[in-house]
Amino acid sequence: MKLSEIVIHPIKSLAGISVNVAHTTPLGLANDRMMMLVDEHGKFITQRVHSKLALLEVSLSNQELTVSYDGVAPLAITQAMFTDQEKTVEIWGDMCQAKVAPASVNQWFSQYLGFRVSLVSYQQSKPRPVDPNYAQADDNVSFADGFPLLVISQGSLDDLNTRLSTPVTMKSFRPNIVVEGCPPYAEDSWKQIKVGEVIFDAVKLCSRCILTTVDPQTGVKREDKEPLKTLSQYRRQAGGVMFGMNLIPRTNGEIRLDDKVEVLA
Template sequence: MPVLSQIYIYPVKSLAGIQVDQWLVDSKGLLYDRKWMLVDADRQFLSQRRLPKMALIKTRIAGEQLILSAPNQTDLALPLQSHDGDDIEVVVWHDRCIAKTCGVAADAWLSDFLQIDCRLVYQTDQDIRKVDPKYALDSDQTSFSDGFPFLIVSENSLNALNQAMQSEIDMIRFRPNLVVADCDSYAEDAWRRITINDIGFRLPKPCSRCSVPIIDPLTAETGKEPLITLNRLRKWQNKVYFGQNALHDKPGSLSVGQAVIIEKIGESQPPLSSKPV
């Protein structure tokens, strides 16, 4: 039976994530996942697509604080819960959202390291960002993710990709939230509904991949893989796919080792063969 083998949260969109063994799930996804985000002078979100150096900023949660650390920088501590800051409108892809500023000290710390004028903002519990209604229920929410609260990938999908590349990259390149073991490679392509610890997940759409997986998270240097191999094996309608976006039905908690129950399967999305070419 498939099992949940890894859990990752990314408190600040596009900064380094945190691997955890167990974590709470709230109405927007994993607790604190992409609750914070960097925006530029035009209040547009920033990501590793534009600034690969963002990968070098590490995050950790200690007590009631989010700690950011980066090479040659003193750690920056931020409160996990705060009602200070000004309300501003920010843009995530096609969504305009209300966020709160985190203060000039945080802005200066990040601007200095990234060498760009930027601001750190966060989403309060009261601010609602709905998921695209084409794929979601009216009640579905997310924080500052690209569009969905969860990304699910199986271990054997990465194993198959690494075998096809004849090299090895780590799962963190793909920035999943939930990693599943003990299933066939790309089995998740056909999953439509799964349950983990009594939380139901709907998988309405495969994840199209951008340039982020070519960035080495340890050095921020860019290469050509895995996009070359994904273009060969996982291309459909001019996009390449790896992993499945997911929505959850209710809050709860998740722990590594819990069974992943496959409730409903369908046609593979994207409609690609899982066999190596």
């Protein structure tokens, strides 16, 4: 087995960035979901409701993010821009303290979405814990839904696409890493894997939601509710419709495309 794709999502629920190499930290991949958009009440915003977020392209160069979409001047963002102002934000019931971007940044996103939002940055000094039912003491997570990383095997996607009239890409599922060279759904049984020299615990299958029905190319939810509709016919378990495995890093280091992937447990 080998690592065939690495993706980071610097701003939660915006388009991801495919990279050749990524550094792992206790929170996941460096620069992954360390920022997110929130409404006036501090509640997180995602494609589940605001599907047009999928059309916001993101690039990263020398620690400067550029966000762009057709017809509008791109927006440049750096960590240094974030003010000392703290805001209490909510993500899946977790209350966190985050730093707020300047008004010009927030206005750019507000104009795009049509209502007032703020871009906020994760504070590593005030970390967000992982669900203790699946974690060790002091395991923390960024603004990802619940766990530091998500892995999906290419075989799982290929199998799903044999069941769909219109194939989908991995972008519909937003994994951080993709593994090839194993049977479909092999990741279901993994307990611990090694990617290159980095070790990850596989802790929980990923339950999927309506976000998977957003077409990443158009930013519109598919009327046929695919691929979630088909997945629900053969991947439903007690905890939901499962596709992919959540990971927690146990060592730090770099992972690279074509790294060997080993199942340790």
